[in-house]
Amino acid sequence: MINFDIIxxxxxxxxxxxxxxxxxxxxxxxxxxxxxxxxxxxxxxKHKSVDDRPFGGGFGMVIKVGPVYxxxxxxxxxxxxxxxxxxxxxxxxxxxxxQFSKLNHIxxxxxxxxxVDERVAKKIADVELSIGDYVLxxxxxxxxxxxxxxxxxxxxxxxxxxxxxxxITKKKGFIEQEQYTRPEIFEPKRGVKWKVPKVLLSGNHxxxxxxxxxxxxxxxx
Numbered sequence: 227m228i229n230f231d232i233i234x235x236x237x238x239x240x241x242x243x244x245x246x247x248x249x250x251x252x253x254x255x256x257x258x259x260x261x262x263x264x265x266x267x268x269x270x271x272k273h274k275s276v277d278d279r280p281f282g283g284g285f286g287m288v289i290k291v292g293p294v295y296x297x298x299x300x301x302x303x304x305x306x307x308x309x310x311x312x313x314x315x316x317x318x319x320x321x322x323x324x325q326f327s328k329l330n331h332i333x334x335x336x337x338x339x340x341x342v343d344e345r346v347a348k349k350i351a352d353v354e355l356s357i358g359d360y361v362l363x364x365x366x367x368x369x370x371x372x373x374x375x376x377x378x379x380x381x382x383x384x385x386x387x388x389x390x391x392x393x394i395t396k397k398k399g400f401i402e403q404e405q406y407t408r409p410e411i412f413e414p415k416r417g418v419k420w421k422v423p424k425v426l427l428s429g430n431h432x433x434x435x436x437x438x439x440x441x442x443x444x445x446x447x
Contacts, residue, residue, distance in 0.1 A: 228329060228380065230260045231301045232369050233294065234336040235276055237262045239366045249374060252383045260373065265289075268296040277339055286340030294335060294346050306331045308352045309372070310342065311365030315354030318372060320400040320445060322355075326372065327379035334372065336365030400445040403438060 232240065240262050252258045266274040277287040298308060307329050326332060335351065347354055357368045377383050406422045413419055425437045
């Protein structure tokens, strides 16, 4: 079982996302465990403040190192991977998700505002991670993405092992396949017909496999 501990200043963001679908079932089956932690719990002043103005001037506020340090210190175990989400971080991909799926404990730090005190990146986090070449308002969406991409690789989460194995190619990366289902012909308007490729209806497994090889994309990892 993988334990995910997520540190955030907006814990309610995760409420609905982790209580639906396969993520919910994976928790019920005790294949994964997800805990959301409010960073304010580790604030030391009466106002529960976790951010402050940046030294040297500038716009916005910066998450302070103190509360993050105390949070990670309390949550960290013997073998824990500590992740800080930042736009400049290492790009998250299928290979990284596979590596994470073999871990026992992951702590994720979700930044907000103008970022997180640099000492968190340099002294606390094991890895700085990004989910794309764009800037978000915080690390909550990246945390959701990492949990889902990692969890689906854990045996039992998707059901059959083949559901993950058949989509991985060792040499290049991850296979994304064209898929179709009923109806065989869809008519969005009169005179227009969107048809399923005939080969998929043929029952000829060899031809279907050849078609699938031609109509797939490899996501390099």
